[in-house]
Amino acid sequence: MSESPGKSSRGVALRxxxxxxxxxxxxxxxxxxxxxxxxxxxxxELTACELALAEACxxxxxxxxxxxxxRPIEIEVMCNAARxxxxxxxxxxxxxxxxRIELPDSDSERGRGLYLIRTLMDSSDYFRAPAENSLxxxxxxxxxxxxxxxxxxxVEELSRRLAExxxxxxxxxxxxxxxxxxxxxxxxxxxxxxxxxxxxxxSRRLLSDLLRITAADWFVLRLVPKGQSRLVVFTxxxxxxxxxxxxxxxxxxxxxxxxxxxxxxxxxxxxxxxxLLGSDDPLRRLKPGSLGLVHPFYFGDTLxxxxxxxxxxxxxxxxxAQTNVVHTFADFLAIQIVNTRIQEEQVNNLLMARDLQxxxxxxxxxxxxxxPQLPGLGLxxxxxxxxxxxxxxxxxxxxxxxxxxxxxxxxxxKGIPAAMFAAxxxxxxxxxxxxxxxPSELLSRVNRLLFDELSxxxxxxxxxxxxxxxxxxxLVAASAGHCPLLVAFANDTPVRALSPEGMPLGILPDTPFTxxxxxxxxxxxxxxxxxxxxxxxxxxxxxxxxxxxxxxLRATTVRPRxxxxxxxxxxxxxxxxxxxxxxxxxxxxxxxxx
Amino acid sequence: MNIKVQIRGDxxxxxxxxxxxxxxxxxxxxxxxxxxxxxxxNIDIDMSQSxxxxxxxxxxxxxxxxTACTRGGTVRLLNPxxxxxxxxELTRLHRVFEIVKK
Numbered sequence: 001m002s003e004s005p006g007k008s009s010r011g012v013a014l015r016x017x018x019x020x021x022x023x024x025x026x027x028x029x030x031x032x033x034x035x036x037x038x039x040x041x042x043x044x045e046l047t048a049c050e051l052a053l054a055e056a057c058x059x060x061x062x063x064x065x066x067x068x069x070x071r072p073i074e075i076e077v078m079c080n081a082a083r084x085x086x087x088x089x090x091x092x093x094x095x096x097x098x099x100r101i102e103l104p105d106s107d108s109e110r111g112r113g114l115y116l117i118r119t120l121m122d123s124s125d126y127f128r129a130p131a132e133n134s135l136x137x138x139x140x141x142x143x144x145x146x147x148x149x150x151x152x153x154x155v156e157e158l159s160r161r162l163a164e165x166x167x168x169x170x171x172x173x174x175x176x177x178x179x180x181x182x183x184x185x186x187x188x189x190x191x192x193x194x195x196x197x198x199x200x201x202x203s204r205r206l207l208s209d210l211l212r213i214t215a216a217d218w219f220v221l222r223l224v225p226k227g228q229s230r231l232v233v234f235t236x237x238x239x240x241x242x243x244x245x246x247x248x249x250x251x252x253x254x255x256x257x258x259x260x261x262x263x264x265x266x267x268x269x270x271x272x273x274x275x276l277l278g279s280d281d282p283l284r285r286l287k288p289g290s291l292g293l294v295h296p297f298y299f300g301d302t303l304x305x306x307x308x309x310x311x312x313x314x315x316x317x318x319x320x321a322q323t324n325v326v327h328t329f330a331d332f333l334a335i336q337i338v339n340t341r342i343q344e345e346q347v348n349n350l351l352m353a354r355d356l357q358x359x360x361x362x363x364x365x366x367x368x369x370x371x372p373q374l375p376g377l378g379l380x381x382x383x384x385x386x387x388x389x390x391x392x393x394x395x396x397x398x399x400x401x402x403x404x405x406x407x408x409x410x411x412x413x414k415g416i417p418a419a420m421f422a423a424x425x426x427x428x429x430x431x432x433x434x435x436x437x438x439p440s441e442l443l444s445r446v447n448r449l450l451f452d453e454l455s456x457x458x459x460x461x462x463x464x465x466x467x468x469x470x471x472x473x474x475l476v477a478a479s480a481g482h483c484p485l486l487v488a489f490a491n492d493t494p495v496r497a498l499s500p501e502g503m504p505l506g507i508l509p510d511t512p513f514t515x516x517x518x519x520x521x522x523x524x525x526x527x528x529x530x531x532x533x534x535x536x537x538x539x540x541x542x543x544x545x546x547x548x549x550x551x552x553l554r555a556t557t558v559r560p561r562x563x564x565x566x567x568x569x570x571x572x573x574x575x576x577x578x579x580x581x582x583x584x585x586x587x588x589x590x591x592x593x594x
Numbered sequence: 595m596n597i598k599v600q601i602r603g604d605x606x607x608x609x610x611x612x613x614x615x616x617x618x619x620x621x622x623x624x625x626x627x628x629x630x631x632x633x634x635x636n637i638d639i640d641m642s643q644s645x646x647x648x649x650x651x652x653x654x655x656x657x658x659x660x661t662a663c664t665r666g667g668t669v670r671l672l673n674p675x676x677x678x679x680x681x682x683e684l685t686r687l688h689r690v691f692e693i694v695k696k
Binding site: 022023025026043047050051054055058061062103106107108109110111112113115116119120 | 613615616617646648649650652653654656657659660676677680681684685686687689690
């Protein structure tokens with residue numbers, strides 16, 4: 001046992017070391033007791049310090065493995081008028097400080113040491129690092145009563161103590177300044193939290209400060225993207241970095257990369273010249289010959305990522321206090337990352353809701369409020385949007401007093417882009433009045449005009465144009481890959497399904513569109529629709545289908561009906577068929593009746 | 595270890611314990627067990643000279659208490675000093691041992 005007391009105007013300190021043997025503990029502690037008695041501690045304080053210190057030393061010795069027994073245990077004692085601090089530093093593997101310290105059952109012969117320390121002291125912290133562990137215990141002193149003055153010492157003794165004390169104080173000051181710096185950094189970042197700074201910049205700055213405080217040279221921050229089990233490099237001290245993502249298995253064996261082991265086993269992983277990184281470890285390729293620490297960090301039970309700090313220049317291992325700073329920074333970063341993620345999610349949800357609202361507004365604006373009517377041929381339209389807005393629309397353009405162009409279209413896509421293309425198509429069709437009586441020519445013209453824009457975004461449009469002449473009692477139809485046009489007649493004549501050939505708009509720049517025509521005798525019906533009707537499903541999963549639609553249309557011809565009335569009837573049929581289901585696609589139709 | 599052992603009836607009486615700590619707790623326990631002849635039930639430990647007791651020392655006392663229990667006896671701690679009384683109370687073992695003050 002060797003001891004070296006120090007004394008200064010502010011407080012006194014004692015440092016002594018003892019061999020890692022249980023029999024060494026009592027003599028060492030009696031020396032500490034003697035030193036503290038000199039400082040005027042009362043008997044209760046002396047007893048508490050004596051016992052807590054004994055328990056701490058016994059622990060350090062009991063957790064030492066064979067190799068570590070050759071290294072001594074150091075006791076540091078600091079004492080001033082307000083407080084006593086006792087430190088026990090050892091060089092063993094250390095132990096896991098329990099999150100809760102409770103008394104064991106009364107018949108247990110072990111497990112009261114930490115409980116006694118916690119009870120006797122006002123605070124206790126355990127710092128663990130590969131090279132050393134440090135248990136720090138503090139006790140506030142009782143109010144001064146009649147404290148005995150320290151015995152006077154001669155000048156030589158005094159200057160020797162002073163030198164010792166100065167060294168101890170300078171070491172403490174260094175540690176204090178690192179604590180202060182981390183605190184100051186965290187306060188600074190807390191203040192910046194509300195400002196618009198990217199998470200990446202924020203992390204880089206935080207971790208650069210961490211390097212400075214812990215005297216490290218490099219860092220790598222990996223994060224687990226939401227819903228994944230991979231560690232992806234988020235930022236690092238040396239950019240650009242070409243580090244592959246790492247899969248995190250449920251448990252990791254020692255052959256795995258250090259970052260994977262740390263994340264999977266939920267514990268710090270140290271590496272240095274004794275504990276080398278595996279030859280395949282990406283950190284070894286990045287920074288050969290480094291020593292350092294991988295620390296996994298969590299929010300609750302969720303793994304957020306790993307932070308790795310390493311040294312290549314200095315070979316001084318991280319101290320217990322520096323490890324503590326790494327942990328503090330990582331915990332703080334985890335909170336920031338989770339906050340940012342929550343905010344991003346909220347913004348995305350808002351944007352999506354706004355996108356849907358805009359698309360709905362565009363779509364609604366496309367639908368004409370009152371349809372132009374022809375003499376003797378009534379017209380009604382229906383458009384029901386699915387929850388996710390698509391690009392269905394219909395339009396009716398008056399060509400002359402006795403003729404109309406009926407338009408129905410389905411833009412393949414969702415949201416604002418689909419609604420925009422629907423709006424553009426509608427404008428283009430209305431902007432070419434010279435072609436309204438030539439549906440196939442009109443389709444090839446708009447196809448050429450829209451082709452580049454549509455193919456750029458991999459979208460296409462199916463459309464059907466029907467030119468109706470009430471004087472001639474005739475229609476001419478053209479189709480761009482749209483579903484058939486149905487024409488039903490009275491007197492049990494079969495329903496005609498017109499499918500003039502033509503590719504959807506936006507598939508090929510130059511493609512032919514053909515035309516088909518039909519007579520419109522008395523009491524006929526014309527139905528333009530989108531595939532949302534025939535592909536509607538009932539609760540059993542059955543399709544509405546074209547046959548059901550055709551049958552319904554033929555049945556309406558038994559007596560004269562109004563278009564408006566037929567629209568309501570078909571809409572009701574669709575609702576009935578899809579009872580207890582949710583609408584998957586837009587459903588749109590235009591119906592013409594005598 | 596310098597302890598004094600006496601037998602009085604069915605009780606083993608132990609005196610002279612100054613310190614009971616990690617360094618000597620196991621030796622103390624084994625020495626007392628060695629002296630505990632089969633017909634003895636109770637162990638009286640005089641703690642009036644004991645200036646130090648730690649958690650390992652408590653472990654030894656609990657171990658002896660279990661031994662006495664199997665014989666239908668008990669461990670009595672006689673006149674514990676203030677530090678010993680304090681650690682017994684802190685760990686709530688003052689309700690486990692019979693503490694006798696004269």
